[in-house]
Amino acid sequence: MVRRAAAEFLGTAFLLAAVVGSGIMAERLAAGNAAIALLANTIATGAALVALILAFEPISGAHLNPAVTLGQALLRQMPWRQVPAYVLAQIAGGFAGVAAANVMFGCPLFFAASRARSGPAQVLSEFIATFGLLIVIWGCAKSRAPAVPFAVGAYIAAAYWFTASTSFANPAVTLARAASDTFAGIRPADVPGFVGAELAGCVAAAFLFSWLSRPSGAVGAHALED
Amino acid sequence: MVRRAAAEFLGTAFLLAAVVGSGIMAERLAAGNAAIALLANTIATGAALVALILAFEPISGAHLNPAVTLGQALLRQMPWRQVPAYVLAQIAGGFAGVAAANVMFGCPLFFAASRARSGPAQVLSEFIATFGLLIVIWGCAKSRAPAVPFAVGAYIAAAYWFTASTSFANPAVTLARAASDTFAGIRPADVPGFVGAELAGCVAAAFLFSWLSRPSGAVGAHALED
Amino acid sequence: MVRRAAAEFLGTAFLLAAVVGSGIMAERLAAGNAAIALLANTIATGAALVALILAFEPISGAHLNPAVTLGQALLRQMPWRQVPAYVLAQIAGGFAGVAAANVMFGCPLFFAASRARSGPAQVLSEFIATFGLLIVIWGCAKSRAPAVPFAVGAYIAAAYWFTASTSFANPAVTLARAASDTFAGIRPADVPGFVGAELAGCVAAAFLFSWLSRPSGAVGAHALED
């Protein structure tokens, strides 16, 4: 269990370093063109997810995301008693990764972000982004488990562009991105709205997916108990 | 069957959200450079297709496209009586996805597109795009079925650039894109020409592929009856 | 054999449509930035190769390239008597694809390119590009055959940038690109130099690879006879 938590810590740290670090690099080089900066940020994030999930899946399942861990517990694919260790490791890893990115680019270890990300369109975006992420993970895992790393990387690369919030879709990522006042930052005051929408998207996806994947002979309304 | 239609609905909804939403985001950020906007739109669409087909294939086959459903029926790979439910779910899903994208980006739920896409070059482009899409799906499915999601994502990413129409290649996508007056929109008056070309491309591909893949010992001209 | 030639024709036609069509679209949209135009051209070409090889490999092996067909014959992996049909189908397909791209974008069916591509650096580039392509195909096919479509798409995407000639690496592509005076064109007078370098790269790769992959117990100098 210590090793699994260490894998979640390390994987989430590299994920946040990739998200925040590539955002800094992209903004510095893009000469003010936000589309080019987001394109670089997208490619770096999607590629990092592919590499990290391939690397850490055999050890911890490579959730790297409290919403995924919560969803797995809701679908009874992992015991609830393992959830706290996973989530703590993910959050701690997230801050470690942001610190690494900040230091690599000559910024303070931590400094609160000032970028506003609020309003109903942003919150709706996070709900949809997280809902879709979990449907993609579970749908793919059901019969094509080895393709999950590619499905997640591809989904997040797309969602960076098709949601108005650029798809955080991950409470640990949301918390940690508040600690870097750079391209990928989020104002601390806006974090609760994002995290709430992400958790709601996770629960909604768990209900929908357990109905969607029920064996066709099954009946009744106990959606999460199959 | 309800679950399969739900999967087609949900998958097509996310596909349209990706196409339309990423178009809006890309155009807003690209500062007038249409190549950068289309590049972002391309990457988001191709990546979304990979993720969504991986996720929904085990449930419904992940057609997400009436031309694919029609083609499967023509090749006798699905019964004709399932076609209406698939197509209705795809069209309804398409509009739901466009509505989600419109709302996420602060636009009206639906608003008719004004972008003209007409003329013989556009119609020829849709014929070629859909013809090629179905040949790629069937060729790949014949002996490399697990690679189909990657083949489709790659083909559409390429076809966004090599056809003059940016390759809609999907009647449900065409209909729904008429309901968003943004980067990816199409004037309602131009929809019939696109849909007609797509259906013609589908039928042509079905004839060609059934000849192309016939076991070498077969003879005769009953192309669609193997 | 007719079906295999038809598959080579169709696959090479789509490949050329992708190369030339995406070049036209990219140049029109890129507002003069050649790097963005080549990036779009690269992504479209690499993605098209992945899709087309996945689709046509089960039928004809998806050479789509006379240098590959020649190399297979040199390595005795296909009979010499099949070579002419393959090469003719590839060349005819290449011109058909260029015609399709030209017409889709409102250009004449065929019109001779005026873009100069000559000099020793260009010729050396084509030698290296083709040599590398064949080594990659054979190395990958030896023990990872299902990954060949991805290896080829990735190699050509890279080679578009790392060779001074943007890596045609394909005599059928070279010939056909002379028939479109657009982004991807090549002046007819420069075609022989390119084709010669491509064939030389193919022969060099065949010699090297048959030595490189010889079982470690083998001895002697009959490089191409294992």
Next chain:
Amino acid sequence: MVRRAAAEFLGTAFLLAAVVGSGIMAERLAAGNAAIALLANTIATGAALVALILAFEPISGAHLNPAVTLGQALLRQMPWRQVPAYVLAQIAGGFAGVAAANVMFGCPLFFAASRARSGPAQVLSEFIATFGLLIVIWGCAKSRAPAVPFAVGAYIAAAYWFTASTSFANPAVTLARAASDTFAGIRPADVPGFVGAELAGCVAAAFLFSWLSRPSGAVGAHALED
């Protein structure tokens, strides 16, 4: 063994040609926008790694990197006596590849780079980049060996953006890039700092990974002896 060294030589040569050549092409075309140049350089490098590792893995394991060779020896996955031949072949191949790129683009065979890459942020970046690369390779190889080429290509594409040094992560690459005064160059005086950080990252990764992957029943502190 001669063939394995030849494979390492050839693979590293193509890798360096891709890194340096695409850097030259990208800088020439990008009209001063460094983000677009790095994006092209990223895509070319990541794609080249996928293709080259797929091609050379069956022959030599496709290390193409002295840090990988050292790491494999540290984890006792290859005998120490093979290390010198691998490392020499990689370094010689690296210089051959840089020479090829220089000549293809009309530059001198070798010319010392003038681009400064120094300071603690750069050195820390190389430590993190190499540490992460080896964790990704070993994590993926443990249970998903066929996916290693994709994991490496994706990781390096991401690390080009999320480290301040653009992630050389390879001592042979670092040495050879000092011999081209172009986009990808590094001032010879800065090479030792980079190589030292890369080797330190390799050793740290070997310690961490042997702990992380130890069977859960194991005890004791002999980290590298399992």
